[in-house]
Amino acid sequence: MASSFDRIADIIAENSEVARENILPDSHVINDLGIDSLDFLDIVFAIDKAFGIKVPVEAWTQEVNAGTAPAEQYFVMKNLAARIDELVAAKGG
Amino acid sequence: MRLEYFQMIDRVASLQGEAITVESTIPDASPVFEGHFPGYPLMPGVLLVETMAQASGWLLLKLMDFSRMPFLMGVKEAKFRSFVGPGTAVTVHAERLHDGSGYAVTKARIEAGGKRICDAELTLRIMDFPAPELAAAMKQRGQELGLA
Numbered sequence: 001m002a003s004s005f006d007r008i009a010d011i012i013a014e015n016s017e018v019a020r021e022n023i024l025p026d027s028h029v030i031n032d033l034g035i036d037s038l039d040f041l042d043i044v045f046a047i048d049k050a051f052g053i054k055v056p057v058e059a060w061t062q063e064v065n066a067g068t069a070p071a072e073q074y075f076v077m078k079n080l081a082a083r084i085d086e087l088v089a090a091k092g093g
Numbered sequence: 094m095r096l097e098y099f100q101m102i103d104r105v106a107s108l109q110g111e112a113i114t115v116e117s118t119i120p121d122a123s124p125v126f127e128g129h130f131p132g133y134p135l136m137p138g139v140l141l142v143e144t145m146a147q148a149s150g151w152l153l154l155k156l157m158d159f160s161r162m163p164f165l166m167g168v169k170e171a172k173f174r175s176f177v178g179p180g181t182a183v184t185v186h187a188e189r190l191h192d193g194s195g196y197a198v199t200k201a202r203i204e205a206g207g208k209r210i211c212d213a214e215l216t217l218r219i220m221d222f223p224a225p226e227l228a229a230a231m232k233q234r235g236q237e238l239g240l241a
Contacts, residue, residue: 038166038167041166041167041193041195041196041216041218042167042216044193044194044196045191045193045196045198045216048191048193049191054192054193054194055193055194056194057193057194057195057196058194058195059194061195
């Protein structure tokens with residue numbers, strides 16, 4: 001099976017105008033790829049379905065806005081993939 | 094329906110699990126029909142989308158016990174299959190397909206006389222009520238509809 005990074009990158013490419021080859025492990029989803037909030041929710045919906053999880057976007061956003069977590073922790077591709085892996089592991093997948 | 098007030102839902106027919114069925118009647122007369130269209134009044138497609146969004150919204154409000162507010166943010170796969178005009182009684186079905194973090198996805202359709210009028214997949218952003226007046230108004234209308 002493809003890695004979480006590859007699966008997420010494929011989802012982003014399918015749900016935005018970003019070319020797949022431009023999505024790299026160090027790409028920031030918002031700053032580098034230019035994904036806006038509406039496209040990001042479409043992407044999150046696709047990730048939720050693909051991985052059978054509920055990505056806690058609201059909690060992540062609140063943490064970033066409150067300054068208790070750096071945005072890179074959630075929105076840089078390699079870290080996003082790691083967070084998804086953690087969510088999948090937490091649900092027993 | 095009161096088109097000019099964007100009050101698209103008349104009553105709730107059923108609420109089961111994560112699905113709602115509501116009923117409404119398109120008014121016999123409205124300024125909307127003077128422009129859409131002269132001599133051939135039709136319910137505008139955008140108002141049919143609004144009607145599906147409101148059915149979805151009431152469903153989500155009920156499922157969240159009126160604690161937060163859904164706002165329409167995306168419409169996918171909208172298909173308008175039949176014309177519908179003044180005085181028509183319609184039935185609107187909506188079900189929640191996905192309960193996400195800060196958003197929900199619903200599938201909705203409108204029927205009239207057993208015939209499919211339109212359908213769409215809707216994405217709604219779920220937010221805290223931005224104004225207490227809105228929370229109160231939604232709860233009051235929800236009570237009138239038997240939801241709150």
